[in-house]
Amino acid sequence: MSTPMISLESLASRTSLDQLLATSKSGGCTSSSCGASTNPDDFDQAIWAKIKNHPCYSEEAHHYFARMHVAVAPACNIQCNYCNRKYDCANESRPGVVSEKLTPDQAVRKVIAVANEVPQLSVLGIAGPGDACYDWTKTKATFERIAMEIHDIKLCISTNGLALPDHVAELVEMNIDHVTITINMVDPEIGARIYPWIYYDNRRYTGIEAARILHERQMLGLEMLTAHGILTKVNSVMIPGVNDEHLIEVNKWVKERGAFLHNVMPLISDPAHGTFYGLTGQRGPRALELKALQDRLEGGAKLMRHCRQCRADAVGLLGDDRGQEFTLDQIPGEITYDARKREAYREVVARERSDHVTAKNGATEIVKAARGGSLQVAVATKGGGRINEHFGHAKEFQVYEASPKGITYVAHRKVEQYCLGGEGEEATLDGIIAALEGIDVVLCAKIGECPRNQLMEAGVRATDAYGYDYIETAIGALYAAEFGVEPLAGTA
Structure with a gap:
């Protein structure tokens, strides 16, 4: 069933965020469907203003806002x-891959096209596919032109840090207040196992010497950014047997130097990708291994747990990449920015977030008041903080933990879509069950009897009884039922 068109004039008066999300994917688009505390009182207001609509710097914001990467920096x-x-590589989802490389002029056209059709867009980033600071001329030209066209979009950059210190002053001048640095080690001996070579100051370095230079430049760049209030x-890639234990030390170092967030990501090492680790059999961590390490890092630098390890040309909400809708051949040669959809969307989101916070606080009270144990819940969602995705359509599950400490987002689990063409695939369901290791309950908008029964046989309950509720409201009610706690009035 197709989604009816909704006029721009009516968008701001809508109270249903699901309707607005659906609207953003009609009228010319073909697809269907961290981090910091969600409480502004936990932050200086200037910092809260920077992160509240940034899907990578705020876990809560990633339910509502989208990012876009433009692939203008191929050199590394x-x-x-x-x-x-x-x-x-249209079907490959990992950092460093793109379907098309862009010039700065092409990037401007693409950003305007996305901004006109994806009202959730709040952030533009350059994450390669090489290094944005090394390929600086293209990076700077792109940011300068975008800033002239779209004044209310946040600008971000991602870098390995080697060339970062050379450009901090320009980042400040361009008002870029979010930077991501990939730091996998602070011990050059471990770094030598991760980086075969670097190219610095017109010379190639290898081994421990290369890792030492990279480490020193990364720490300098981080300290400079902190000094300027950026x-x-x-980002750190968890590589079992190489740097997994060492990342505890990395976390301490980056916290001491002012990092706002630390994002520990799993190594992706499929041999089909052609990487050294993939071809030599280096495995990535299991989901529970990654969670165990992240749990050990609690109390250090703030952790981001909702990262999707985005492509260098990703578009859309985290977990819902719409990049293939906006290839250059689909974008008009002449295009003008129209801010109306984004402005209307932000008005709706402001009201929805207020309601969501109230519901979340009520659910947290229920869970904290209980004397129960821990409950691991996987949620199928399309955004908006609600349980609004069919089990068979889910390409990932967002994982929450409920305990006497409250309700916490802990991870996401990528899966293959179970239903294609109206039919479920048995082999795919086996993979989903494996991906749900350690999960107690799955919440979704709808689920058929067959997958529900097979999940139950594997020890995972699944229910659509809370379809379209806020995620935390449903988890609170579920926790109350599990541990015999009466829900508080007005929170069910």
Whole structure:
């Protein structure tokens, strides 16, 4: 059933965010459907203003707001054993791959097209597919032109840090207040196992010497960003047997130097990707191994747990990449920015977020008042903080933990879509069940009897009884039922 068109004039008066999300994907688009605390009182108001609509810097914001990456920086100055930058990889979802590389002029056209059709868009980033600071001329030209066209979009940059110190002053001048640095080590001996070579100061370095230079430049860049008040997110790739234990030390170092967030991501090492680690059999961590390490890091630098390890040309909400809708051949040669959809969307979201916070607080009270144990809940969602995705359509599940400490977002689990063409695939369901290791309950908008029964046989309950409720409201009610706690009035 197709989604009816909704006029721009009516968008701001709508109270249903689901309707507005559906609207953003009609009228010319073909697809259907971290981090910091969600409480503004926990932050200086200037910092809260920077992160509240940033889907990577605020876990709560990622339910409502989208990011976009433009692939304008293909050159790189280091080689990582987990990286193989690939071109024209529409079906591959990992950092460093793109379907098309862009010039700054092409990037401007693409950003305007996305901004006109994706009202959730709040952030534009340059994350390669090489290094944005090393390929600086293209990066700077792109940011300058975008800033002239779209004044209310946040600008972000992602870098390995080797060339970062050379450009901090320009980042400040351009009002770029979010930077991501990938830091996988603070011990050059471990770094030598991750980086075969770097290219610095017109010379190639290898081994421990290369890792030492990279480490020193990364720490310098981080300290400079902190001194200028730029929020920094540190990405670290968890490589079992190489740096997994060492990341505890990395977390301490980056916290001491002012990193705002630390994002520990799993190594992606499929041999088909052609990386050194993939071809030599280096495995990535299991979901529970990653969670265990993240749990050990609690109390250090703030953790981001909702990262999707985005492509260098990703578009849309985290977990819902719409990049293939906006290839250059689908974008008009002449295009003008129209801010109306984004303005209307932000008005709706402001009201929805207020209601969501009230519901979340009520659910948290229920859980904290209980004397129960821990409950691991996987949620199928399309955004908006609600349980609004069919089990068979889910490409990922967002994982929450409920305990006497409250309700916490802990991870996401990517899966293959179970229903294609109206039929479920048995092999796919087996993979989903494996991905749901350690999960007690699955919440979704709808689920058929067959997958529900097979999940139950595997020890995972699944229910659509809370379809379209706020996620935390449903988890609170579920927790109350599980541990015999009466829900508080007005929170069910």
